[in-house]
Amino acid sequence: MTTMLGAERRKQLVQLVHGEGVAQVGELARRLKVSPSTIRRDLTDLQSEGLLARTHGGAVAPEGTEEPVRQLRSKAFSMEKQRLGRAAAAHVAPGSTIMVTGGTTTQAMTAFLVDVPELTVVTNSLTIAVALSEHEQVDVVVLGGYLRHSEMSLLGHLTREALDELSVDMAFVGTYGVDRRGLTGAHVEEADTDRFLLRSAAKVAVLADSSKFGVRGPVRIAGPERMTYLFTDVDAPADEVAALREAGVTVVQV
Known part of the structure; x- marks a missing residue:
């Protein structure tokens, strides 16, 4: 039984690290409900198998894994994303x-x-555009820009220029991390476009x-004052949810 539990835990570790691109030991331990020392041993084993690379305090996805990253991330928390x-x-x-921005969570919409x-759906995601192309009753506007291959999303000044021509009622966005301070990202150019x-x-x-709470990327995207709604699951930290509601965000938990 211990071996099976360990194997399942390491599988989840790979999904989390590949899904985020980078992860810290403390956060992984919190999510998987084990000790940091257990996580460190697992990361060392997974590095020896070439499934990730250790860093000081955590791990990153190995180079050359752009496609597996997206495939793994689309599977992680898939039921929550559907809800x-x-x-x-x-x-x-x-x-x-x-507007529906790129990402595996927004794609579930x-x-x-x-x-x-x-x-009418405006998007900078080729994946979302292709999914909606099968439904002629939905008008789709695809923003131009530089293609970020790993996300199949379009970024940069061409994206921003195209959006200047449009009027959008509501934007539906995913995020790298969220808490009472707002939204953060991990990719500088993507975060600039998202802003x-x-x-x-x-x-x-x-x-x-709920896996996005407690994760804070290096790039600030927006404070809570810019958020009208937050859709999350019932496992989201109660204190963070309460703080966001106090800041005026309508939080919908499903």
Whole structure:
């Protein structure tokens, strides 16, 4: 039984590190509910197998794993993402123009958007655009820009220039990390584009499962004052949820 539990834990470790790109020992221990020393041993074993690379205080995904990163991340917390996607789509008004930014959590919305009448979706995600292309009743506007291959998202000044021509009622965004201080990112150019995307929408809805709490990237994207809604699951930390509500964010837990 111990061996099976260890194998399952290491599988989850690989998913988390590949999904985030970088992870710290303390955060991994908190998420998996084991001691930091156990995590360190697991990381050493996984490094020897070439599944990740150790860093001071944590681990990173090895180079050359862009495609597996996205595949693993789309599977991580998949049920939670489906629930968040359904709940978020329920807040989309008929006849509105929304923006859905790139990411595996926001991508879960697409299946629930196709029944919204007279909907226009603006996106910088090729994956989301392709998913919606099968549904002719949804008008899709794809923003241009520089392609970030690992995310299949379009970034940079061309993205921002295209958005200047549009009027967006609500933006639905994922995030690297969220807490009472707002949203953070890990990729500088993506975060810069995200800031502009958020400023361009009348309202902002953030989709973040509970694994995004306690994770803080190096790049600040927006404070809680920019968030209209936060869609998360019931396992989100109660103190952080309360602080965000106190800041005026409407938190929907599913």
